[in-house]
Amino acid sequence: MTATVHLTLQLDPNALDRAAAVLTETLTATRAWPGNEGLEVIVDDADATHVIVVESWASAADHAAYAEWRTTPEGVNRLGEILAAPPVKTVFSERIPLGL
Template identity: 55%
Template sequence: MPAIVHFEVRFNPDYRADAAKYLSETLAATRAWPGNLGIEALVDDADPCHFLVVETWATTQDHDDYAAWRQTPEGKSALHEVLAGPPSKQVYSETLPLDLQPSLD
């Protein structure tokens, strides 16, 4: 089962105009990482400084390896310098079956 990662960031308003540049530069390494199946950044309709980056990974281990690399000096990005606060991340790798038929008992 693929892993879906939600990475939420809120840009400092002073850097909002350059958000696409900062995200593109940072996420280029994410796209290139083995096991990354896709990535997109969504803008919150109610807050243009709030973004949800949605990443799809072949496996949770692929994402874990990538996340560990981001903690190294080689993997560190400058994104934290333009954010209004720390990012948050959620990883989803299990699905809940929704096609179950209700019991008629």
């Protein structure tokens, strides 16, 4: 079953000049992970420090393997350098059929 992951980030206002570079570096590895089908970063129109990384995964298991890798020394990233608060991750893998 496919999974959509929202990673909500609150960026440090003093790090906005570095945010794109750190996100690109971090998300390049995410995009290369087996099972990742794409991602994008969306920015809140009312608050440029509030962004959401929207990730598409072939399965929740693929995302879980990726998340586990991020806890290893090989998976460490610099995201913490640009954050004002811990990230919030939400995984969506169930759908409601609407019959539209």
